[in-house]
Amino acid sequence: MNMKNELGRAVYKALQRLDIPMNDQAAISKNAFKIEYPENPEHGDFSCNVAMVFAKGLKSAPKVLAEKIVTELEKDLTSDLNFVESISVAGLGFINFKIKDRVFAEKILEIVHGGAEYGWGNSGAQKKVIVEYTDPNIFKVFHIGHLMSNAIGESLSRLIQGSGSHVTRLCYPSDIGLHIAKSIWAMKKHADEIPADDSSSHKKTDFLGKMYVEGTNSYEPDNSGKSAKSEIDELNRVIYEKNSAEVNALYEKGRKWSLEHFESLYATLGTKFDENIYESEMAPQGLQIVKSHIGKVFQESEGAVVFKGEEHALHTRVFISSQGLPTYEAKELGLNVTKFKKYPDTNESIIITANEQNEYFKVVLKSLSMIDNNVASRTKHIGHGMLRFASGKMSSRTGNVVTAEALISDIKNLVMEKISDRDFSATEKDEIAEVVAIGAIKYTILRQAIGSDVIFDSSASISFEGDSGPYLQYAAVRAGAILEKVKIGESKVKNQTKTLPENVSLLEKLITRFPDLVERARNEYAPQRIANYLITLAGAFNSYYASNKIIDDQDPLSSYRINLTQAFLTTMTNGLWLLGIKVPKKM
């Protein structure tokens, strides 16, 4: 039973019985009135604004109308609304519902009985969704921007799975373009310094990173005005045409190193892509799509093929360069059409990138809508903010870049320090530190709305207290430790007859809201809703823990409290899973 839906239905029926004219059909169908969770617990467990919405049309005072509706609703207290304790009118005309405490307590037992699947819905059942995210560039470092895209994309994927849909995770690595020519140009210059294939991953990616920076610097004129621009541009063509064995070998080497490095990072971060689609593979198709729509969608201009965005209140972008090469825009078209060819029954295709590409995507998707509206109308771009430090925007071009690896290792060291005096083995410490570090980083990214920048404080450290990932993990570990104790110790307490409490706390109420929240977070593409909820939930549990002894042979309520602890742990574990955060065994 979903209490929120039941209440909505009851209010709707009451309106009908009262013969309240609902002539504004549009408003009704769009849920003109809402059943909400009031922020202030004194306002009950649910509230409804229906009287305020309809008062004006009926030329009645909201409070008077509210009283009428309440009188009508009270007739249901012994039938449909038998889970409701009382209904009252408050404030300007809100109708507040107080639910019987016993109902919450019983729900907790139901949740425990239901097992580990608590929270997953089926509103998205039968739907197939593609999520594309992370999109790193081979030969370039995997930086914290990619980490951000990964954290957000993974969490959205899980939210969509949590609503019952099938998700395909796609990654679109860039494996072609000027950035690679720059790197290979420098590699040729430093041929004798190239690490062996069996060197450490760190050594190889470090080398590639340096080559990219050197190539980029050499591309720009130095003090005397000289640059390697023409050499690198020529090399770019050679790479594209694949007609030099030497260059091909360097390309394949760097590509392999990069992709191996990415795979190991995905494993650490907890992402498993179903497929990589490479940018180079999209070039022929992109080119073909654009060429076949010249005159209709695109037009030639200054030797290039462009889309005139101004006609659609956007800006103009080049899709085929004057050299006849497809730009990123053309390849993007190829990619999105390819997605629907490979996964034909897709209902929704989501692309996660940094928000500096927001305008770019508007142009590309507009042109796509004129080519294949079936694809375009199901494709959605979501732009995320940048990860910023006090020093400003990071750049992989100048080498002033924070790699994902470096950030993870820095945070991991902080955790190591914190647990140095704990009685864990070295292996355990390492595992814990990694899980906690990833949790801290992901939480920092996911706690706020997706579009805006995430600011790391100047000391580049992450707090492990309060509003943080480790705070959530700690609450879960604590609950787990208690349940472990019950299992190890005598099961006397567990087997006692089930006595339910007279009054329930905020903890029970929050736990029962979880499925509703998952659905909402999914519909709004808003992982921060989950993050926010979990902080409140953890606080409620910690508070409960501080004022109640859970395992107590003498207390008949102990059995209930253990069940409550289990329900909390399931909810917290599943909530953290939605954020892509694991719960360590100890910490």
Add this chain to the structure above:
RNA sequence: GCCCCCGUAGUUCAAUGGAUAGAACAGUUCCGUCCUAAGGAAUAGAUGUCAGUUCGAUUCUGGCCGGGGGCACCA
């Protein structure tokens, strides 16, 4: 110049057109015989500005001020 996004406690972030705008950090206090103190309890502190729409605006509209991003062959 044109287009897009954003201005909320000292700081970093929340808030479904709704009731007394929530947290956390930093500040000031308190809690250690008791299941993990990475914890709990208390306290103080905010909607850039001027209009408009609305029964009701942090939320919607417009102006101003301030910040960020984008705008032709990079990805």
